[in-house]
Every structure is written in structure tokens, then in C-alpha cells.
Amino acid sequence: MNALAGRFPARTVRVKAPGKVNVSLDVGPLRPDGYHSVASVYLAVSLYEEVAATSTQTPGITVSISPESTLDLDGVDIPLDENNLAYRAAAMMADVSEHATGVHLEITKRVPVAGGMGGGSADAAATLLACDALWNSGLSRDELAHIAADLGADVPFSLLGGTAVGLGLGDELSPALVKAQTDWVLVAADYGLATPEVFRTLDRLRDAEGHEAAEPMAVDPRILQALRGGDAVALSKVLVNDLQRASIELAPKLRHTLGRGEALGALAGLVSGSGPTVALLTRSPAAADSLAEDLRHYGLTAFPVHGPVHGARIISDTLL
Ligand code: ATP
16 A cells, blocks of 8 residues: 555655764663663764654554665564554654654664664654654653653754763753764674673673673763764773673674774774674874775675764655
């Protein structure tokens, strides 16, 4: 069935929202509620998801993936029902919007799926903003951020963008003023890692070592200092990701990717979030371009990006 059948008069709001790299990620012990507290510096990077939300006369929510997606999505599992984070975002917006209609969401995927860069979260953030505009919900950014936090720990950051410190589950965000740019190369894997499994693996590794992790309370101030100054060399010395060893345990190939990146001139590399995307820090945009090119010669999927970039933003609003 054509999801847009009988749609007139329809309107499409198109929003883009960034993926993220965790420049630092400290993970606390397993809490009684099954979650982990974190302390993390989030950096929004110039790899964007796009969601086009079109009002439909037929009630309900439908989701499709745009053929414009730059990812090779063959064999990748992206649910198109209520298990899709964008679907859930639209459903939550419909609940609080007086003038909600049916809506079709077309998602352009560019952020690696299950890659540790919050791609699904970016889709959810974009959808919140698109539906807010489509249905004139009139919610404040704060109200949207509350709904975002209910959808997932990484959703509020994609809405906010820029650079931020995340505490709690990562959703208690304090924006950090960073004007300087840092340049990275992202290396995507042709497989995904399930975030809960990576956390479970970290718990298992820590248990086996009898290691009692401390509750993370704050981030290392040197990280924000280096980001503010755009000092990639200083930043390269303080990158940290507690999940990295668990990701490597599950996907040992990551060690080679990190090693290859550093051998080809990256200042440092780390697994992004729960992985398996690897983020390699470079000195300049030109260095990022040439490192990405070199990595491609080894058959790796690599793209140069920079951060910080803005959060979810409307790029067009069209009456059809
Ligand atoms: P995070 O870093 O927030 O843990 P991630 O970037 O590692 O997430 P996602 O790409 O957001 O991972 O997707 C993880 C899983 O969620 C996918 O394997 C897929 O089954 C499901 N999913 C739900 N909604 C989406 C979506 N909009 N896009 C991609 N995957 C989605």
C-alpha cells in the first residue's frame, strides 16, 4: 500500500540531526536497576541522519528508509514498526499534540547502524523536531528534551548538538562552550555491536578481575580544555572509553583498525561509544581527508568528519 495515499493537502518537514562521538566515556558499576551511570563528553559530528515527516490523511505512523541513504544497508536489520526509535518518537509526539495527523517518516541513513554513534537516537531527535513543527505542538526545547530522554539516553544530545558533558545515564546534559573544531576520521565496521551486550561484557571482565569500578561523578577537565583550545595533540593524550576493551573482546578486529589508523598517522583513536565504529583523531581537515583516503586503500569504510556541529535542525518545510 502506498503510505502516502490520500494525503492531500500534505506537508513535509525535513530535519537533520547529527551522530556523536564520545570523546570520553567513564562507566560506573552495574546498578541495582540494571543500568550503568556514565560520565561522558559528547561531541556532535558532521555525519547527519535526515528524517522527512509527511502528514497523511490515513491515521497512524509509517516508516521507510530513503534510497538516498549512503550506507550499504544490505542485511542490516532496521525495524520499520514500533521498534524503530523514530516511530516511537512520532507516537510520543502524537500523544501530546492536539493537531496530530497520520505521518509518514522517511529516514535517510548515513550514521552506521548499531555503530555506537547514536544513529537511531539521531533519527528519534529529528522526528521529535519534525513532528513538533508538522503538528504545531508548540513544545519548548525543554519539553522536547524530556520526551527525548524517555526515548533513550542518547536522544537528548542529538537534539542539543555541540559539545556536552553527560552524567547519569548520559541524559543529564550540560552544554560546554566549544568553538574550536577538531577533525576526525570515522571507520565504520560491516557488522554491529548491541550496546547492552557490550555493557554486560564489561561487567564480566571487571568481575573476573575483581575490579570494583567507581561511580563516575565528573569528566576529566583536561578533555574540555583541549576541545576548547582545538588542541588535538593534547586531546589525543586524554581520550578514554571504558567500553573499548569490552567492544574489542567481542570484536577483536577493532584492535587492528585502531592500530592501522595510528600507523597511518592518526594522533590517537578510540572506539566510539559501544562501537564498533572507530574514531581517529587528526591534526587538521587535510590530515583527516588524507587519512580517510589511505584507509580506503586498505578496503576500510572511512569518512572524514569534524565537530562540534549543531543539533537537530529543520532544513525545509514544504506544502505538497
Ligand atoms: P547507541 O550508540 O545509541 O547505543 P547505536 O548507534 O549503536 O546506538 P543504532 O544505529 O541507533 O545503534 O541502532 C541500534 C539497533 O536499534 C539497530 O540494530 C536496530 O535494530 C534498532 N533501531 C531502532 N531504530 C532504529 C533506527 N531509526 N535506525 C537504526 N536502527 C534502529
